[in-house]
Amino acid sequence: MSKLRNLEDAVAAIPDGAVLMIGGFMGAGTPHRLMNELVRQGKKGLTVIANDTARPNVGIGKLIDAKLVARLVTSHIGTNPETQRQMIAGETQVELVPQGTLAERIRSGGFGLGGALTPTGVGTTVEEGKQTIEIDGKTYLVEKPLKADFALINAKRADYYGNVDYALTARNFNPLMAMAAETVIVEAADIVPVGVIPPDVVVTPNVLVDYLIATENRHG
Amino acid sequence: MDEKTLIAKRVALELQDGFLVNLGIGLPTMVAAYLPNNMNVFFQSENGIIGMAALPEQGFALGDLTDAGGAFIGALPGACAFDSATSFGLIRGGHLDVTVLGGLQVDQSGQLANWMVPGKMVPGMGGAMDLVSGAKRVIVAMQHTAKGKSKIVQKCTLPLTSVRRVDLIVTDLAVLQPSDEGLILKETAPGVSIDQVKAATDCELIIPANVPEMQITE
Numbered sequence: 001m002s003k004l005r006n007l008e009d010a011v012a013a014i015p016d017g018a019v020l021m022i023g024g025f026m027g028a029g030t031p032h033r034l035m036n037e038l039v040r041q042g043k044k045g046l047t048v049i050a051n052d053t054a055r056p057n058v059g060i061g062k063l064i065d066a067k068l069v070a071r072l073v074t075s076h077i078g079t080n081p082e083t084q085r086q087m088i089a090g091e092t093q094v095e096l097v098p099q100g101t102l103a104e105r106i107r108s109g110g111f112g113l114g115g116a117l118t119p120t121g122v123g124t125t126v127e128e129g130k131q132t133i134e135i136d137g138k139t140y141l142v143e144k145p146l147k148a149d150f151a152l153i154n155a156k157r158a159d160y161y162g163n164v165d166y167a168l169t170a171r172n173f174n175p176l177m178a179m180a181a182e183t184v185i186v187e188a189a190d191i192v193p194v195g196v197i198p199p200d201v202v203v204t205p206n207v208l209v210d211y212l213i214a215t216e217n218r219h220g
Numbered sequence: 221m222d223e224k225t226l227i228a229k230r231v232a233l234e235l236q237d238g239f240l241v242n243l244g245i246g247l248p249t250m251v252a253a254y255l256p257n258n259m260n261v262f263f264q265s266e267n268g269i270i271g272m273a274a275l276p277e278q279g280f281a282l283g284d285l286t287d288a289g290g291a292f293i294g295a296l297p298g299a300c301a302f303d304s305a306t307s308f309g310l311i312r313g314g315h316l317d318v319t320v321l322g323g324l325q326v327d328q329s330g331q332l333a334n335w336m337v338p339g340k341m342v343p344g345m346g347g348a349m350d351l352v353s354g355a356k357r358v359i360v361a362m363q364h365t366a367k368g369k370s371k372i373v374q375k376c377t378l379p380l381t382s383v384r385r386v387d388l389i390v391t392d393l394a395v396l397q398p399s400d401e402g403l404i405l406k407e408t409a410p411g412v413s414i415d416q417v418k419a420a421t422d423c424e425l426i427i428p429a430n431v432p433e434m435q436i437t438e
Contacts, residue, residue, distance in 0.1 A: 026288070
């Protein structure tokens with residue numbers, strides 16, 4: 001069965017209160033059409049797991065502007081004063097996670113692991129409420145896996161089966177998140193016939209991908 | 221020369237041919253512009269690239285090629301791109317030779333605070349905690365004082381970035397090296413006396429018999 005969906009239908013499948021992983025780093029590698037459509041459909045009470053919230057009116061920042069996000073798990077909000085305002089005002093619950101730890105928690109979720117052991121954050125406020133383990137004389141934090149209902153992925157190309165590759169620094173969290181969500185929605189710049197992406201080049205295997213967003217008409 | 225340029229030029233001397241280096245946003249980014257001639261350093265940006273370079277021309281900006289601050293960059297021949305888990309595996313796994321980071325406070329024990337000011341500024345730690353925990357060498361590049369107050373203190377009052385001791389602190393006044401005994405004054409900036417450094421510092425410094433003037437790259 002074809003995985004192709006139009007933008008509106010794919011986003012309509014996301015209920016209020018869903019847990020979303022959203023790829024991207026300061027907007028690069030964020031699925032921008034999906035962001036716009038989430039805002040247009042006015043989803044409510046979302047949990048967003050993402051590296052950052054970019055800036056106001058950019059990428060994930062649009063979801064923050066529209067007050068769609070009730071809970072945010074992220075590494076950095078310094079570039080988005082509106083996210084900081086909502087956090088301080090208590091409108092959005094924000095969990096700050098070191099960036100490498102965020103990557104490993106998502107990877108653990110997708111790879112079926114019970115979590116990650118990391119030296120990052122030991123002895124800092126990040127350690128509060130967490131278990132520590134000593135291995136060969138070194139202390140590690142136990143960081144629990146993260147999973148999501150939906151992963152919203154930005155890709156360079158997808159083929160009709162859903163094999164995916166990525167572009168340069170737009171890759172970032174996308175391939176990790178594609179492993180860690182129940183339903184994976186891919187917004188690719190191009191959708192190409194099966195066989196066009198060489199097997200060695202595929203980063204995200206097709207079986208992970210549920211929906212491909214139809215590309216915009218570029219033929220006028 | 222302004223203070224930030226001085227700091228960047230001094231930090232550049234700490235890099236070596238073939239090093240993998242991560243520069244933080246702001247002042248540390250300036251270091252890349254002052255590498256000694258012919259030095260080949262690999263710059264990593266934690267959003268997933270080794271081999272980042274300045275944007276060749278404004279018209280060549282590509283939305284899928286950015287640095288950790290979201291600014292458009294270029295890439296050198298031989299650059300490689302990877303996902304965030306690999307990027308932080310490079311950082312945490314002992315593959316990163318040097319990280320240069322800004323600081324809000326560094327204390328006598330060499331611990332760094334650079335990610336939040338409770339009640340005022342909560343940007344989040346981004347990659348800073350992983351960088352300080354994992355890099356082979358951590359260099360703090362920052363101005364010695366802020367609003368007249370020393371950023372070198374007896375004990376950090378701001379939340380720590382890591383309990384790991386940083387390796388070198390380069391400011392507009394001095395180069396300081398943390399040790400078991402405390403902060404050693406290694407160099408003073410051109411035209412700055414030892415007494416001026418002591419007066420601008422909120423903790424005891426270890427002053428060796430000979431404190432040379434800071435050298436910088438061309």
